[in-house]
Every structure is written in C-alpha cells, then in structure tokens.
Amino acid sequence: MNASTRLRVVVTxxxxxxxxxxxxxxAAASEVGSVLGVARRLPxxxxxxxxxxxxxxxxxxxxxxxxxYVADADAVVHLAWRxxxxxxxxxxxxxxxxxxxxxxxxxxxxxxxxxVCASSVGAYSPGPESGAPVSEAWPTHGWPGAAYSRxxxxxxxxxxxxxxxxxxxxxxxxxxxxxFKEEAASExxxxxxxxxxxGQLVRPDLLPVxxxxxxxxxxxxxxxxxxxxxxxxxxxxxxxAFNLAAEPVVDAALLGELFKARPVRVPxxxxxxxxxxxxxxxxxxxxxxxxxxxxxxPVMATDRAREELDWRPxxxxxxxxxxxxxxxxxxxxxxxxxxAGRRVA
Numbered sequence: 001m002n003a004s005t006r007l008r009v010v011v012t013x014x015x016x017x018x019x020x021x022x023x024x025x026x027a028a029a030s031e032v033g034s035v036l037g038v039a040r041r042l043p044x045x046x047x048x049x050x051x052x053x054x055x056x057x058x059x060x061x062x063x064x065x066x067x068x069y070v071a072d073a074d075a076v077v078h079l080a081w082r083x084x085x086x087x088x089x090x091x092x093x094x095x096x097x098x099x100x101x102x103x104x105x106x107x108x109x110x111x112x113x114x115x116v117c118a119s120s121v122g123a124y125s126p127g128p129e130s131g132a133p134v135s136e137a138w139p140t141h142g143w144p145g146a147a148y149s150r151x152x153x154x155x156x157x158x159x160x161x162x163x164x165x166x167x168x169x170x171x172x173x174x175x176x177x178x179x180f181k182e183e184a185a186s187e188x189x190x191x192x193x194x195x196x197x198x199g200q201l202v203r204p205d206l207l208p209v210x211x212x213x214x215x216x217x218x219x220x221x222x223x224x225x226x227x228x229x230x231x232x233x234x235x236x237x238x239x240x241a242f243n244l245a246a247e248p249v250v251d252a253a254l255l256g257e258l259f260k261a262r263p264v265r266v267p268x269x270x271x272x273x274x275x276x277x278x279x280x281x282x283x284x285x286x287x288x289x290x291x292x293x294x295x296x297x298p299v300m301a302t303d304r305a306r307e308e309l310d311w312r313p314x315x316x317x318x319x320x321x322x323x324x325x326x327x328x329x330x331x332x333x334x335x336x337x338x339x340a341g342r343r344v345a
Contacts (some may be wrong), residue, residue, distance in 0.1 A: 185327025
C-alpha cells in the first residue's frame, strides 16, 4: 500500500485509557497514513504520524470544528466518554449521548466510510440466571439504576438509527469488559475510588480477608488488547458488535489469589449500603448504581471477535489486573490530562 492510499483515521477521546492505546495501535499499522487524536484538552504526547485537535463534544459551538476534522477521514473511532461527575448526570449525558449524536452527524455529513464506536458490557441487559455467556445478540437495554449503563444503552439506540439511515457507512460497536493498564491506574483510582485512596492499601499483605459480595463475577481485559481489536475493526471489512474480554472470568476465588487473601462472604445489601452512604457524603465518586450494574452484567462470549477479527488477547485477565494494581501503588500515569499520574502514599 503506497502513501497516497493509506488511511486517515480520526479518534475522539484520544487521550484517555482506551484512546491512548488505540492511537498507538493505529499509528503502528502500515495501512494507516495518519491519525488525528481529538480531545477536550491537548496532550503532551508526541507520536509519529499522530496529530492532535481540541474539541469539546458536549458544547454546541464545536460542531464546525468537528466537521472540519472529520472531513476526508476514512474512519472515525469514537471513544470520548465522561464518567464524572456522577452527581450531575446531565453533564455526563451531554458528553456521552449528545456528543455521540454530534459525532454521528459529522460522520454522516462527511460520508465517512467507517464508524467504530465504543460500547460496553455495561450496555447489556442483565444476564441469564444460568450464568451462561451471552453473544452479541443479547439485548442491550442496560441496567436502569446506573447512569453509565443507561447512557451506553441509549448510544446503542443512536447507532441503530444511524445504521438504518446511513447504510453506506460501516458501523462497528465494540463491547469490551472492564479495561485496565498500568498507565491508566491513577485515572481509574480517581474515577472509582477518589483522589486520596492510599496506594499501599492495595498491597496483598495488608488484606488478610477480602469481602465477597454474593455472586460477584465479571470480566476484564488489558487496554492494549482492546486497542488491537479496535485497530482490526478499522482495517477489516466488518460490521456489527464485538464482545471483547480475556480469560479467566474474575470471581472471588481469583481475587483472593491475586490479593493473597481469604474471601469472606458478605451480604450484597450491606456493601451497597456502605457505598451509597460514601457516595451521598461525596467521600467516594462511584455511585451505588455502578455496584448494582457490576452484579447484573452478563459474562460475554468472544467467539465473533476471535473468528472475524482474528483477535486473541495477549494478556490474561489476571495480568491486566496486576498491571492496574502496580499502577495504583506507583501512581502511574501518562502525558495527557486524564492519565496524569499521582502517587498517594
């Protein structure tokens, strides 16, 4: 492939956990000639073949600039997402839902050939009582008690309409499990546990017992492996949804081994009550709805990604969690505003 036929790819939300990995994966692909990373705040990253542009997808006045950047793109990867403030769901809605609508409008106006959009395991309706893995055909109505899940489910409906009205654009929806990498640990600590969680508290030797809410079971994936799947979705002629997760499924026994602690069964209601109190007092940023979502999300089957994208995660779920824990303890971060590192001793 010569330089004139190499792809121009635009990535929104390019400075966060997923975005930084996706930008690097695309920039490393021989089929890609240039990558434009779009974010609210310009980063300090200097990567070969990667340019940067500032756009706030929650603002009405930024549509002309977004349209300018999307024009002549061969593909748009839409990752922009705002997790906080959890006490102001209107603010997150403006970025997450209305921002997605603005991206879809820009893609439609420019007749971009491909749109790869970040969905999530959180878009799925509660899984079957049997616990059997679900395919991409499982309903995506989310869990109504969690703003994150409601917004992801609504974005799925936005994409349904976009696909119907713009069949000329190839639409791909990526539905990853929880994504971790060492570089994003400080960001994720701020989002889910708050700014002042001491890193030493996640040392295995300080946790002789591990509280186990009944039925806790979920999947994770290293962010770089998810980025590889995104790049493959850009480069291959595929459409539709893809579940992304690594093995093994995470449960209390696995977490006990990871922390070298003994799982102790605790009532889910007691855990939720403690989280709700901390959230209402603004001690913890994660809402109790996220805990409810964690207890109801299904386990995903990843056969389609393995077959159609020829995708295999390099890291196990345990390795992804170990990377996150190393990052929390060291205050790891990156050269972007969302990934700024900070050690809390």
